């Protein structure tokens with residue numbers, strides 16, 4: 079099967095307009111005849127479900143939390159980008175587009191990224207109209223701040239709770255549609271399989287997490303907006319529940335997975351404190367607007383109190399290495415730089431796995447009140463976790479898994495290789511290439527949900543002309559039986575190890591072999607070890623209870639089962655990509671000054687993997703990345 | 717440190733519950749409260765016993781999923797702190813800790829420490845939104861909003877919908893939750909056109925869900941992990957009163 083990205087012809091800046099004109103429309107009176115199953119209620123899912131219902135489609139929306147308002151998007155702190163140029167500092171759609179393409183190390187699809195930049199302004203307008211309380215200047219206009227990888231100030235924010243406020247905006251729009259009858263909401267319901275009929279996505283199998291009942295749902299299209307797979311690493315900044323099950327099960331039903339090895343390690347997280355650690359906490363990148371990152375120049379100074387180390391003995395390594403971007407160098411670069419100084423033995427804090435993020439200068443320059451107003455909640459959060467007051471001593475930070483650029487392969491219409499299956503938000507691979515810039519995920523999720531899927535899904539309905547599915551069809555029965563069989567199998571092993579201990583072991587392996595830096599030998603070791611771990615999982619797992627009623631141990635084990643498979647594809651992808659780009663740093667491929675060395679001649683493509691059955695090697699498909707407008711250059715932030 | 721836990725266990729909403737006692741050994745100061753429970757649960761599973769069921773997701777105090785009454789106080793009684801952000805350095809070796817679910821008629825218990833808070837969603841569905849469809853919004857800067865109004869609106873919008881306010885209230889009233897949403901939207905010009913309808917509809921839904929009456933004791937504000945101010949209840953009363961007078 080050849081991948082067709084469906085990128086419209088014509089000049090870059092006109093592609094989306096032209097495409098919207100070319101897309102077929104569903105007559106308003108006919109829209110209510112189509113039923114859409116939206117899995118996920120984060121920014122992407124909630125915005126899609128609400129917008130589709132507003133158009134008149136019948137929507138069912140699913141999430142595993144007790145309320146759609148609790149989707150992981152709620153945790154986003156720093157902000158959302160938009161090319162409004164309100165600051166008159168030279169921003170434009172083209173500049174946001176270019177920064178994003180460059181930030182992604184020229185591994186994203188040009189037309190998608192341009193469209194994203196075009197839609198960015200509409201998102202802000204929409205959110206303001208919904209009553210999102212964005213930060214404002216005294217004159218009443220919207221305020222902005224800067225984020226990594228950009229030299230303009232284009233990030234909109236609501237204190238340190240931007241994700242919360244944007245999600246509440248989308249959630250409220252969703253609630254309005256629930257009250258109007260356009261959306262039926264299924265909280266505490268987890269999708270466990272996709273149903274494909276006649277090659278088209280026509281439904282799903284879900285487990286009611288309260289009753290334990292397995293239910294089948296038929297629809298004319300399925301939209302996955304299920305978030306990222308960062309928790310495959312066990313420790314990440316993601317919410318505990320975030321998981322890979324939906325996109326993995328869709329992969330096994332024929333939806334290609336793209337670039338799974340592109341994972342983002344965020345430079346500013348609170349360092350790990352011990353084995354018991356259940357997750358890592360992000361300290362928003364916005365802190366790097368005012369905080370300065372440093373470590374002691376000499377190893378001997380690392381144990382000294384930071385205040386006692388004079389300026390001349392400090393190494394502000396980001397400012398030194400990247401003078402034009404300084405502390406706002408992109409995430410992949412900042413993370414690797416932190417790893418480098420810690421590997422040299424110059425890290426601080428327990429185990430030497432940390433660097434300082436110091437606000438002393440900013441407090442001197444702006445006063446403590448300004449810093450408190452800008453970042454108060456982050457400083458509070460830091461104090462709760464570490465017991466330290468960051469107004470007085472510098473924060474200690476270390477990189478952690480944060481975001482996954484890879485995901486289900488989708489075309490320009492956000493449709494996967496299974497017709498009728500659309501994938502939005504972090505769950506797809508579409509816009510961030512090999513590295514995502516800060517404040518761009520919120521933008522992408524909302525662009526997908528508010529402004530893209532409402533157009534493209536109608537075209538699918540008009541052109542596909544598929545019969546209405548029904549849950550009595552054998553495909554539903556077969557998928558349901560498969561789901562039930564797997565749950566029973568998990569419950570019947572009755573071995574000795576918990577899902578958590580196996581997950582933690584897998585995560586450690588991935589962090590070491592497929593984390594911030596990768597090499598051939600390490601990846602091969604991981605690829606040898608993962609099948610062993612998976613075997614251990616299926617032989618020696620223990621899950622208490624049964625499949626009726628709430629059983630959190632079962633829910634979790636079922637997700638870990640998928641990580642055990644997902645991890646292998648991730649390492650395979652990392653092994654095959656013999657170049658360094660963005661978050662994918664292969665130690666064998668670096669420049670003399672340790673920067674990522676891309677190989678455009680051989681690797682300027684999207685790697686899309688096709689599932690071939692259990693025990694079979696997946697097949698690689700390549701979507702060449704053709705740049706019509708920009709020139710692939712070496713990414714420099716010096 | 718070593719701790720004794722008295723934990724509420726209940727199979728489901730129909731079966732009566734009881735306290736069970738567990739020993740939590742070698743608890744470290746740096747652990748969060750939920751990480752301490754994770755460790756207890758691991759041991760339970762290894763012994764073939766069912767782990768304690770509790771809700772949590774983001775574990776950084778923003779999703780509002782976690783919901784434990786710790787030693788009689790929702791979220792454990794540390795200023796501006798949700799259960800998931802509470803760390804064990806606040807406890808002493810040898811201490812006994814009781815852990816219970818939110819208890820309120822409008823939040824039926826599902827299992828152990830997990831309750832059903834869908835009533836909150838239905839209150840928002842009744843009017844906690846601005847009625848705008850996607851598309852057609854004017855430029856974000858077309859409507860200036862005074863900074864004070866935006867800031868105050870944000871203070872209210874910070875509510876995470878956890879329900880601690882209800883759990884703390886002797887009447888299980890949801891006034892602080894409703895007041896926060898009504899204030900968030902009614903304080904902004906975008907929320908003005910539906911100001912009256914919103915206050916009336918949300919209060920009506922709150923009553924229908926079986927939440928109790930507010931007598932302004934302030935226990936809700938005291939336990940709120942986002943420190944939502946009681947003054948928003950005054951604003952809700954005003955908005956509601958005005959709307960009722962207008963007979964809307």
Ligand SMILES: Cc1cc2nc3c(=O)[nH]c(=O)nc-3n(C[C@H](O)[C@H](O)[C@H](O)COP(=O)(O)OP(=O)(O)OC[C@H]3O[C@@H](n4cnc5c(N)ncnc54)[C@H](O)[C@@H]3O)c2cc1C
Pocket residue numbers: 117118119120121122123140141142143146148149150151152153154155156157158240241267268269270303304305306315316317320321323324360480481502503504505516517518519520521523
């Ligand atoms: C701590 C943190 C801070 C961040 N800060 C920023 C920031 O400042 N700016 C920025 O741009 N980005 C930020 N990001 C990234 C951004 O928040 C996410 O990429 C984005 O919110 C993902 O949104 P989503 O809608 O794709 O998925 P999510 O918000 O993860 O939602 C997934 C939804 O899918 C549901 N779901 C998943 N699987 C299933 C299933 N099998 N069955 C049923 N339902 C399912 C879940 O219940 C949930 O509703 C941050 C991320 C983190 C972790």
